[in-house]
Amino acid sequence: MPPTSPPTEPPVAEQPPGEPSEPPRPPWARAAAVGHALGPAVAVAAIQVVGSTVAAHGQHGRVPLDALGYLLLLLGPALLVLRGRRPVAVTAGTSVVTAGYLAAGYPYGPVFVSWLIACCAAIGSGHRRAAWTGAAGVYLVHLLGTFVLPASWQRAAPPSGSVWPQELGLLAWLLLVMAGGELVRFRRERVAAHRAYRQQLEERRANEERLKMARELHDILAHSLSLINIQAGVALALLDRRPEEARGALVTIKSTSKEALGEVRQVLATLRGPGAPPRGPAPGLDRLDELTEQADRVGLEAEVQERGERRALSAAVDLTAFRIVQEALTNVVRHSAARQAVVVLDWTDRAVLVVRVEDPGPAVPGDAGGSGSGLVGMRERAAAFGGTITAGPLPDGGFRVRAELPTPKAESD
Numbered sequence: 001m002p003p004t005s006p007p008t009e010p011p012v013a014e015q016p017p018g019e020p021s022e023p024p025r026p027p028w029a030r031a032a033a034v035g036h037a038l039g040p041a042v043a044v045a046a047i048q049v050v051g052s053t054v055a056a057h058g059q060h061g062r063v064p065l066d067a068l069g070y071l072l073l074l075l076g077p078a079l080l081v082l083r084g085r086r087p088v089a090v091t092a093g094t095s096v097v098t099a100g101y102l103a104a105g106y107p108y109g110p111v112f113v114s115w116l117i118a119c120c121a122a123i124g125s126g127h128r129r130a131a132w133t134g135a136a137g138v139y140l141v142h143l144l145g146t147f148v149l150p151a152s153w154q155r156a157a158p159p160s161g162s163v164w165p166q167e168l169g170l171l172a173w174l175l176l177v178m179a180g181g182e183l184v185r186f187r188r189e190r191v192a193a194h195r196a197y198r199q200q201l202e203e204r205r206a207n208e209e210r211l212k213m214a215r216e217l218h219d220i221l222a223h224s225l226s227l228i229n230i231q232a233g234v235a236l237a238l239l240d241r242r243p244e245e246a247r248g249a250l251v252t253i254k255s256t257s258k259e260a261l262g263e264v265r266q267v268l269a270t271l272r273g274p275g276a277p278p279r280g281p282a283p284g285l286d287r288l289d290e291l292t293e294q295a296d297r298v299g300l301e302a303e304v305q306e307r308g309e310r311r312a313l314s315a316a317v318d319l320t321a322f323r324i325v326q327e328a329l330t331n332v333v334r335h336s337a338a339r340q341a342v343v344v345l346d347w348t349d350r351a352v353l354v355v356r357v358e359d360p361g362p363a364v365p366g367d368a369g370g371s372g373s374g375l376v377g378m379r380e381r382a383a384a385f386g387g388t389i390t391a392g393p394l395p396d397g398g399f400r401v402r403a404e405l406p407t408p409k410a411e412s413d
Contacts, residue, residue: 038081040080040117041077041078041080041081042077044076044077044080044113044114044117045073045074045077045078045114047110047113048073048074048076048077048109048110048111048113048114049070049073049074051109051110052065052069052073052106052107052109052110052111053065054109055107055108055109055110056106056107056109059107059108062105062106062107062108063104063105063106063107064107065106065107068104069101069104069106072097072100072101072104072106072111073101073111075093075097076093076094076097076098076111076113076114076115076118077114079093079094079097079114079118080094080114080117080118083117083118083121083122084121087118087121087122087125087127087130088122088127088130090118090121090122091118091119091121091122091127091130091131091134092130092134093118094114094115094118094119094134095115095118095119095134095135095137095138097114097115098111098112098114098115098138099137099138099141099142102138102141102142102145103141103145105145115134115138116177118131118134119131119132119134119135119177119178119181120177120178120180120181120184122134123178123181123182123184123185124181124184124185124188126185128182128185131178131181132178135174135178139171139174142170143167211380215323215377215380215381216263216323217264218374218377219323219326219327219374219377220260220263220264221260221264222327222330222374224256224257224259224260225260226330226333226334227252227253227256227294227297227298227333228253228256228257230298230299230333231249231250231252231253231256231297231298232249232253234246234249235249235250235253252294252297252298256294259290263283283319283322283323284313284315284318284319284321284322285310285313285318285321285322285325285345287322288304288322288325288343289304291322291325291326291329292304292343295329295332295333295341298333299339300329300332300333300338300339300340300341301339301340301341302329302340302341302342302343303340303341303342303343304343304345305342305343305344305345306344306345306346306347307344307345307346307347307348308346308347308348308349309347310345310347311347311350311407313353313407316384316385317353317385317405317407320381320382320384320385320387320405321345321353321355321403321405323377323378323381324355324357324378324381324382324389324401324403325343325355325357327374327375327377327378328341328343328357328378328401329341329343329357330374331374331375331399331401332357332359332399334364335363335364335399336359336361336362336363336364336398336399337361337362337363337364338359338360338361338362338398340359340360341357341358341359342356342357342358342359343355343356343357344356344357344358350407351406351407351408352404352405352406352407353404353405353407354402354403354404354405355401355402355403355405356400356401356402356403357400357401358394358398358399358400358401359398359399360396360397360398361393361394361396361397361398361399362397362398363393363397363399375389375391375401378391378401378403382403382404382405385405385406386406387403387404387405387406388403388404389401389402389403390402390403
């Protein structure tokens with residue numbers, strides 16, 4: 001029986017290069033976009049045609065509207081349909097149409113409406129040079145037709161009497177409209193800049209929250225897993241020879257892992273949404289006894305000393321102080337051969353809480369399995385409140401971690 005070839009999948013049609021990746025808009029969406037651009041253009045066309053026809057009755061010496069005049073009155077609004085996609089071209093086109101209308105000597109009226117809308121649209125889209133160039137060009141054509149070109153070249157009668165007050169008023173009106181377009185552009189840019197700033201601020205807050213959560217998880221897991229790792233080693237070493245002592249190590253592993261899971265759930269509860277109630281109170285310096293008990297289970301005798309009168313702290317500063325002590329003791333267990341450590345809480349300065357953790361050493365040679373981010377996390381925690389962290393070896397071979405955490409007067413009272 002001849003071997004059968006495996007079934008082949010139909011080829012996937014590849015998108016040709018240069019084509020837009022976005023799916024095409026449905027017909028109703030395209031129709032709505034066309035209607036959105038066509039409606040104002042029709043309204044402007046009606047205003048220019050009707051307004052110019054009415055205004056022509058009160059003007060003497062101007063050329064009556066004919067087919068070419070009405071064509072120019074309709075051509076400007078027709079170009080406005082493209083103002084969103086081609087603002088520079090529409091500005092240039094409406095400027096040429098308006099300048100041609102004025103040069104032909106047709107009556108003054110709302111012929112400027114489409115041209116001014118195109119200029120303001122160009123300003124709003126950032127093409128200010130094209131808008132001001134078009135405005136200057138149209139006004140220059142008007143001045144040439146009024147004051148420079150000889151009467152024999154003009155289809156309309158030259159102006160009689162002094163027209164300077166009217167020209168100054170026209171110039172002021174033109175500058176006022178263009179300034180209004182600039183104000184609208186400035187307002188849009190301010191709104192866009194404010195929206196971008198708000199978005200950056202939200203992103204920065206989200207990044208800070210993620211970094212805060214990462215520090216919390218690191219401190220919880222690093223401390224708990226270090227204790228679990230040591231106790232697991234003890235249990236394995238004593239399981240065959242002294243099973244009763246191994247049972248104590250397993251009990252410690254169970255209690256430590258249970259406590260770590262509770263704290264991890266509390267940290268992850270912040271992902272449930274804003275305003276979600278915490279599962280339990282955040283740890284603080286009132287739980288130092290638990291830290292010393294856990295350290296004692298792995299053979300590290302931690303002594304807590306307090307100087308001065310203890311005072312109430314904010315929840316954030318209290319948690320920071322607790323995590324610093326926790327991480328420092330974890331580093332002693334990991335990186336030091338010392339079996340003793342001293343934790344000092346100095347309350348003598350009413351504005352600063354000094355936390356100091358020392359061990360006599362010596363350091364354990366080689367890699368103790370740490371991630372290297374413990375001291376970085378402590379410094380970030382302290383810096384969040386304007387505090388400082390100093391850490392380094394002592395002359396006699398030990399190691400010291402010293403933190404200064406500002407405590408505002410409101411929190412000290």
